[in-house]
Amino acid sequence: xxSVTQLGSHVSVSEGxxxxxRCNYSSSVPPxxxxxxxxxxxxxxxxxxxxxxxxxxxxxxxxxxxxxxxETSFHLTKPSAHMSDAAExxxxxxxxxxxxxxxxxxxRLFVKA
Amino acid sequence: EAGxxxxxxxxxxxxRQSVAFWCNPISGHATLYWYQQILGQGPKLLIQFQNNGVxxxxxxxxxxxxxxxxxxxxxxxxxxxxxxxxxxxxxxxxSLGLDNYNEQFFGPGTRLTVL
Numbered sequence: 001x002x003s004v005t006q007l008g009s010h011v012s013v014s015e016g017x018x019x020x021x022r023c024n025y026s027s028s029v030p031p032x033x034x035x036x037x038x039x040x041x042x043x044x045x046x047x048x049x050x051x052x053x054x055x056x057x058x059x060x061x062x063x064x065x066x067x068x069x070x071e072t073s074f075h076l077t078k079p080s081a082h083m084s085d086a087a088e089x090x091x092x093x094x095x096x097x098x099x100x101x102x103x104x105x106x107x108r109l110f111v112k113a
Numbered sequence: 114e115a116g117x118x119x120x121x122x123x124x125x126x127x128x129r130q131s132v133a134f135w136c137n138p139i140s141g142h143a144t145l146y147w148y149q150q151i152l153g154q155g156p157k158l159l160i161q162f163q164n165n166g167v168x169x170x171x172x173x174x175x176x177x178x179x180x181x182x183x184x185x186x187x188x189x190x191x192x193x194x195x196x197x198x199x200x201x202x203x204x205x206x207x208s209l210g211l212d213n214y215n216e217q218f219f220g221p222g223t224r225l226t227v228l
Binding site for chain 1: 158
């Protein structure tokens with residue numbers, strides 16, 4: 001079985017501050033991990049993904065995430081927040097062998113001027 | 114490249130009525146997904162198609178929900194009869210193949226309100 005936990009349903013940061021969105025997963029097999037972003041009234045858009053290889057993954061819009069197997073985590077970071085980063089962010093886990101993609105409950109990011 | 118198209122964008126119905134949603138995936142994408150996203154929650158997979166065959170419908174409430182992808186391209190999701198708890202955004206997504214490491218491309222969703 002697989003599951004995803006996103007810590008904090010809401011995160012607020014000031015413009016220019018570090019963004020850290022937390023994601024922990026549970027998987028009985030090597031996972032594929034994803035971060036998606038959802039802007040109001042739009043569908044989800046892939047930010048980045050980890051499948052195999054390098055554990056530090058860089059995505060679009062300056063975001064990156066690090067796969068830490070020992071901590072079962074895949075936290076999303078961005079060094080400097082921009083107003084346009086305000087959105088909802090979803091962490092997801094999947095794997096081979098017929099496992100469906102499981103999404104976390106989401107974290108809404110607010111960026112203050 | 115055109116994205117995933119969905120219609121309608123919004124729908125309001127009364128309980129016990131029926132409703133249908135339509136999805137046209139990105140051209141060439143073999144895999145199509147329907148998700149239910151309840152307010153405050155992440156998307157939950159309802160059904161997954163590979164071409165015109167069902168891969169996973171384990172979380173589809175089959176007593177009231179049905180979906181088809183007859184020609185392996187566009188798809189419809191139907192609810193009959195609707196219940197209050199069906200109020201949600203219904204997202205359609207597509208990907209190139211069945212492998213779960215593939216990126217899923219999402220449509221804008223249909224927001225359903227059941228009164």
